[in-house]
Amino acid sequence: MAGILEIRNLKVFYGVHEAVCGVDMDIAEGTITAIIGSNGAGKTTIINAISGMVKRQGEILYNGKPLSDKANRIVKDGIIQVPEGRKIFAGLTVEENLLAGAYTVKDRKEINRLLEEQYALFPRLGERKKQDAGTLSGGEQQMLAICRGLMGKPRILMLDEPSLGLAPVVVNEVFRNIVRIRDEGITVILVEQNAKKSLGICDRAYVIETGRVVLSGTGSEMLNNPEVAAAYLGSERN
Amino acid sequence: MTLQLLISGFSLGAVYALIAVGFAIVFSIFKFSNIAHGGMISACAFIGYFFQSSFEEPPPFIVTALFTTGVGVLMALLIDTIAYRNIRKKQAPGLYYFLMSITVAILIEQILSVFFGKNLHTYAPIFSSTTFSIGGLRFSSIDTLIMVISLAILSALIFVINKTKIGLAIRTVAISPSTSQLMGINSSVVIMAVFAIAGALAGISGVLLGTKFSVYPSLGPSMMTKGFIVSVIGGLGSLGGAIVAAIALGVVEIFLTYWLGSLSTPIVLFGIMLLFLTVRPEGISGRFAKDKV
Ligand SMILES: Nc1ncnc2c1ncn2[C@@H]1O[C@H](COP(=O)(O)OP(=O)(O)OP(=O)(O)O)[C@@H](O)[C@H]1O
Ligand SMILES: [Mg+2]
Numbered sequence: 001m002a003g004i005l006e007i008r009n010l011k012v013f014y015g016v017h018e019a020v021c022g023v024d025m026d027i028a029e030g031t032i033t034a035i036i037g038s039n040g041a042g043k044t045t046i047i048n049a050i051s052g053m054v055k056r057q058g059e060i061l062y063n064g065k066p067l068s069d070k071a072n073r074i075v076k077d078g079i080i081q082v083p084e085g086r087k088i089f090a091g092l093t094v095e096e097n098l099l100a101g102a103y104t105v106k107d108r109k110e111i112n113r114l115l116e117e118q119y120a121l122f123p124r125l126g127e128r129k130k131q132d133a134g135t136l137s138g139g140e141q142q143m144l145a146i147c148r149g150l151m152g153k154p155r156i157l158m159l160d161e162p163s164l165g166l167a168p169v170v171v172n173e174v175f176r177n178i179v180r181i182r183d184e185g186i187t188v189i190l191v192e193q194n195a196k197k198s199l200g201i202c203d204r205a206y207v208i209e210t211g212r213v214v215l216s217g218t219g220s221e222m223l224n225n226p227e228v229a230a231a232y233l234g235s236e237r238n
Numbered sequence: 239m240t241l242q243l244l245i246s247g248f249s250l251g252a253v254y255a256l257i258a259v260g261f262a263i264v265f266s267i268f269k270f271s272n273i274a275h276g277g278m279i280s281a282c283a284f285i286g287y288f289f290q291s292s293f294e295e296p297p298p299f300i301v302t303a304l305f306t307t308g309v310g311v312l313m314a315l316l317i318d319t320i321a322y323r324n325i326r327k328k329q330a331p332g333l334y335y336f337l338m339s340i341t342v343a344i345l346i347e348q349i350l351s352v353f354f355g356k357n358l359h360t361y362a363p364i365f366s367s368t369t370f371s372i373g374g375l376r377f378s379s380i381d382t383l384i385m386v387i388s389l390a391i392l393s394a395l396i397f398v399i400n401k402t403k404i405g406l407a408i409r410t411v412a413i414s415p416s417t418s419q420l421m422g423i424n425s426s427v428v429i430m431a432v433f434a435i436a437g438a439l440a441g442i443s444g445v446l447l448g449t450k451f452s453v454y455p456s457l458g459p460s461m462m463t464k465g466f467i468v469s470v471i472g473g474l475g476s477l478g479g480a481i482v483a484a485i486a487l488g489v490v491e492i493f494l495t496y497w498l499g500s501l502s503t504p505i506v507l508f509g510i511m512l513l514f515l516t517v518r519p520e521g522i523s524g525r526f527a528k529d530k531v
Pocket of ligand 1: 017038039040042044
């Protein structure tokens with residue numbers, strides 16, 4: 001089974017510091033791939049390298065063809081990132097944030113359909129569509145950030161720590177939605193600190209340490225792996 | 239009399255608004271004060287003048303205005319390419335943009351002074367009569383025309399910024415260039431759009447100012463000073479605030495000139511602005527210069 005995304009020997013340097021040191025990954029279409037690892041392991045950098053936000057070395061094949069290195073081209077081609085810390089546009093309304101997410105969608109009717117789809121899934125966003133997005137609660141902002149990503153009609157959606165700083169109930173809602181997004185056929189790459197929950201829903205997982213893949217396997221293999229348990233599941237909340 | 243003065247004030251204020259907005263839109267994206275905007279206004283005033291004088295019979299005003307607006311766009315894109323692009327590529331600090339814009343401003347003014355500074359140039363009159371009357375009240379034809387054109391352009395601009403795709407992209411880049419990239423927004427397209435808009439505004443302000451006053455090399459820079467202060471008072475980068483402040487300034491200036499004469503008006507005017515900046519540095523819009531259009 002050829003993956004939708006094949007990453008070979010990916011390297012990223014910040015100056016002389018090598019943040020990602022030759023990572024290989026195979027992402028299968030329609031699955032959730034979890035990337036876990038401690039702070040500063042290089043998870044965000046890997047995502048940014050795929051997104052074309054940082055200069056990368058190595059090879060990334062998307063549907064068998066080399067992936068562009070221009071950020072706007074990559075989004076247009078269907079690989080969309082929901083960044084760490086949500087990064088919603090404060091000062092713009094909820095609806096304008098969603099419209100910004102649909103920047104690459106040309107058809108006005110299609111944009112309206114996508115808007116309705118988000119409002120149907122998250123009525124709270126619909127109720128607040130004219131509100132300054134900066135005034136939303138953390139949970140609402142995370143939903144908005146995910147919906148903004150979905151507005152661009154991704155084939156691959158990359159979520160960077162979507163549960164960060166959220167209350168347990170909201171975390172559960174976020175994870176339920178990630179599964180739903182996968183079930184709609186969108187390939188998900190999920191970067192998480194919450195290893196237990198992400199290993200619980202993912203089809204495959206990679207553990208990153210200091211810029212290298214140190215372990216990979218299916219979600220349940222990883223959950224039962226004593227090394228993983230010791231390093232990442234020990235002090236987990238819930 | 240009051241109504242006529244008010245129209246005059248609105249007319250002058252609307253031109254200040256065109257200048258302030260051209261200035262504020264560049265600030266909102268790049269966070270530097272584009273002093274070169276004043277030089278562009280002068281250059282465009284001259285270009286409009288020479289374009290008009292190159293015909294036996296001066297072409298309709300609209301032709302001169304459109305031509306100069308187009309030249310303004312090209313000039314702004316050229317200045318961006320020559321002066322700012324490399325600084326951007328090197329991700330140099332904002333100070334370098336500022337220095338570059340001062341350099342460009344002085345360069346333009348010097349070129350204009352050397353070649354065209356000797357004589358005073360005036361545009362061909364647009365109207366056969368300088369005033370017209372409605373119901374017994376006399377209005378200045380040129381002031382009314384300037385007011386109508388400026389307000390139309392400002393409305394069009396507000397529409398573009400608030401209701402179009404490129405306008406939304408400009409606003410997101412003003413807030414966060416990197417997050418905008420994640421939306422698939424091409425930052426070079428947005429940057430070009432912003433300079434094109436600023437250039438168009440410089441072009442049309444140049445022609446309007448040239449028509450109202452006469453054309454001389456420091457025309458733009460002197461007007462620019464007011465546009466600059468007004469955009470700070472309005473809340474730098476806030477288009478609505480800049481427009482309100484500009485029109486208020488125009489009205490106050492005209493009334494002061496009427497009461498105090500043109501000699502002492504600038505003293506009072508800049509005194510008021512100083513007071514405003516001391517008391518309320520965050521501007522009318524209530525926000526310190528930050529990332530909003
Ligand atoms: N812009 C940058 N410039 C220089 N070094 C950077 C930059 N961004 C990240 N780094 C470094 O690269 C390494 C990997 O950082 P990265 O943000 O990818 O980690 P992470 O796994 O996402 O961590 P976290 O879980 O805290 O988000 C770290 O050592 C970090 O200090
Ligand atoms: Mg990170």
